[in-house]
Amino acid sequence: MTTTIELMRAHRSIRKFTQEAITPEQLSAIMAAAQSASSSSFLQASSVIRITDTALRQQVMALCGNQDYVGSAAEFWVFCADFHRHLQWVPDAKTGFAEQLLIGAIDTALMGQNALTAAESLGLGGVFIGAVRNEPVALCELLSLPKGVIPLFGLCLGHPDQHPEPKPRLPASMMFMENGYWQVHSDAGMKEYDEQVRHYYQTRTGGKKDTSWTGQIGETLAREARPFMFEFLQRQGFCLK
Structure with a gap:
């Protein structure tokens, strides 16, 4: 077993952080690792919004269900699928296709996982925040996200102040x-x-x-989550055709 595999197998979500900051060198290394993720057709259809303003972070936290670790982590990043940049530089580019949503989501997820793995290799910890999709219209307005950009998930990063056991995975x-x-x-x-x-x-x-895994899944899939999502995607220029 390699140290890389051991690191990946030891992953657990961290929701409690110390007050210690992440150094600029660490941030640069994490960003470089994130950008090194695979990209479909080299479209690089992702952008990351780093929330450094304290007041803005509190507003974002409120839109994410007031999860306190969104406010207390040393870093909070919002990962977005982004085709606005493509239209800016290539105005004749054809966008709005459902396949592009998949490309943007996959590229961005790979980027996010690279970022977290890199952070963990530096002794840091983190947790992904799907709640950035709770109020996506308000979040877009708050972060000035233009048409062609959608927030997919957030990522808290910091120095761990807890050491939970990894969750058991399916066989x-x-x-x-x-x-x-x-x-x-x-x-x-x-x-x-x-x-x-x-x-x-x-x-x-x-x-x-x-609760068991099947019990939890039964509760989670008992109703539609975020029923406004399709309308929001179309508002931002995705899944139009």
Whole structure:
């Protein structure tokens, strides 16, 4: 096992940070690693908004469900899919296609994962924030995001002030398949995994949370999340055709 693999396998989300700042050298290294991520057709369809203004950070935090670590982390970045830049330099470029949403989302996710892995290699920690999509219109106005740009997720970065255990992942046999999709999985395997997840939550919360993976998924997928999203995407010039 290499140190890179060990680092990636040791990943856990950090939501509590010390007051120590991230150095300019560390920031530069993380940014360089993020930019080195793969890019579909070399479109580089991503932009990152670094929130350094304290008052602005508080406003962003309010739009993200008032998750306090959005305000307390040393760094908070908003990762965006961005085709505005392409239209600025190539006005005749054809945009608005559904495939471009996928390209922007994939490119940006790869960039975000590179950033977090680089940060973890420097002894830092972080957590992704999907709640930047809670009130996307307000966030676009707050950050002056033009048409062709959509916020996808945030990233808190800082020096960890907690050391939670990594969450247990699904058995590899349920996620990695060969020569086709395996539609039937072991009930016993899922039952065992459910118990692992239940034990993880009970231990992490001191018994305050008692749920399995399938129980959590049942709650999460019981209703549509962010039903305004399609209208917002079209407002910003995505998924028009």
